[in-house]
Amino acid sequence: MRKHIFSLVEKAVKNLQEENISTDDVEIIIETPKQKEYGDYATAVALQLAQKNKKPPRIVAEKLIEKIEKSPYISKVEIAGPGFINFSLNENALWDTLRSIRKNLDELVKLPPKNNKIQLEFGSINPTGPMHIAHARGVTIGDSLANLFKRIGWKVEKEFYINDAGTQIDLLGDSLYARYMQLQGIDYKVPEEGYHGNYLIDLAKEILSQKEEIEKLNDIEKKQFFKEYALQKILEDIKKTLIDFGVEYDLWFSERTLHKNGKLNEVLKILEEKGYSYQKDGAIWFSSTKFGDEKDRVLLKSNGKPTYFLADIAYHLDKIERGFDWIIDIWGADHHSHVARLTGAIEALGYPREILNVILVQMVRLMKGNEEIKMSKRTGDFVTLQEVQEEVGRDPIRFFFLLRSAESQLDFDLELAKKQSIENPVYYVQYAHARCCSILKNAEELGYNLQDLDNADLSLIKEERGKDLILTLLRYSERLEDIARTLEIHQLPFYLLNLSTLFHGYYDSYRVLVEDKNLALARLALIDAVRIVIKDALSILGVSAPEKM
Secondary structure (H helix, E strand, C coil): CHHHHHHHHHHHHHHHHHHCCCCCCCCCCEECCCCHHHCCEEECHHHHHHHHHCCCHHHHHHHHHHHCCCCCCEEEEEEECCCEEEEEECHHHHHHHHHHHHHHHHHHHCCCCCCCCEEEECCCCCCCCCCECCHHHHHHHHHHHHHHHHHCCCCEEEEEEECCCCHHHHHHHHHHHHHHHHHCCCCCCCCCCCCCCCHHHHHHHHHHHHHHHHHCCCHHHHHHHHHHHHHHHHHHHHHHHHHHCCCCCCEEEEHHHHHHCCHHHHHHHHHHHCCCEEEECCEEEECHHHHCCCCCEEEECCCCCECHHHHHHHHHHHHHHCCCCEEEEEEEHHHHHHHHHHHHHHHHCCCCHHHEEEEEECCEEEEECCEECCCCCCCCCCCEHHHHHHHHCHHHHHHHCCCCCCCCCEEEEHHHHHCCCCCCHHHHHHHHHHHHHHHHHHHHHCCCCHHHHHHCCHHHCCCHHHHHHHHHHHCHHHHHHHHHHHCCCCHHHHHHHHHHHHHHHHHHHCCCCCCCHHHHHHHHHHHHHHHHHHHHHHHHHCCCCCCCC
16 A cells, blocks of 8 residues: 555656656655554655755645545545645555455565565574574574565575684684593693583594594594584584574585685785785785775785685675675674675675675573573583573564564563463464464354355444554555565564554454354454464564464
């Protein structure tokens, strides 16, 4: 419906040129008024036009309204305040939306593609230990956004970047070797900057059975063996954890690929040719201050080893060369300063920096009531995603992690997540879906043919609560469009909570299966549309929609 009103306003604005009103570079935005008395949609375009043409806003608004064509879905168009134009929908708009949801939701939510090929990279933790609960927030945001893009008909690929090259992987192997030696009673210290978690003790126990073969290896071979063994086992654990969490990637991209295929050297060559790199103190530097960074950054250290930053530039060049025209990265908030230098590097390579969007995700605090949980019984240092999933299940984690914007810190309360009551947000929404299913099943058992809902007389829904519920359903496709534009996936669980509240309020106020069969069918059609939208939205979030609770 918002698209329909936009097209009416757009056409009217073009026709204002007949009145000698300049309409160049005017942005038309259709908004939802916060107060009901201001209609269902509004636009401030008349104010923009008035300012541009130095005319009274209300006069421009009046001329614009004269140019707006009549619509079978709009009951009135009014001027409010200094020149806002408000639109009120008629009942036809509500009934047609309800029919569209029930008959063809796929077409209703589909959007023209913004980009040809989108890539979402998220969850890319260093493979040096199990995935802990804080990582799951970025994973949930990324996976849900990918689900949403696919739902509206856009092409998207999900990717996990494996940091399997560099110092941290060497330290991982050394740390595992230390644990292996300790299990044999040898006093061998884990490197100070290495990994001290108990999970490496478990891996070391597995390796003890291969002691004879290991002792045949020379020092270099041993170092390589422990590094590769730890990397492989930890990656297997991460992949299993993510699959259990409902997340599967299209590609697991190894950083080593960039070292082998010469992509690092390609970046160095391009930056040198364009004059954006220089040598100092035996190292090669990127002139990142030319692109808004606070200081220049090292690309190649004086010992000839590439920095993480160089590998990251090469990785994003690889993404662009693979044909992605919108790249979305989801990082921890501690990587904030890295955004400017990376987008600057993309521009230095000759591409628009707007090709990259970075979502920064704040920390998660794991709570049990008022007490913060920091230590894990299993790993000894942090709480894993797998542990929390085993305790509360996948659904509460995914739903709770989307309840606040990515840039807001989040507290995850284990006790609340396990509650089977309306205090628990995910339970509240799932219960609304189960309640809808129960109503429809009960109707069938009483002899109603649910196929008759297609021909229900929806005009019989006269109550204000019913109309509010339909209007909220009408806004579902608009909410998906807003999220696709802003990447603010937390809008969707809030939409679901609002829809569920309206549904529970409606059901508690009106009987559905009344004596008047025609009215009962109309209300059943409304209940069915609520069920369809809740289930659809939950599937985007990766949350189940149980039919019984």
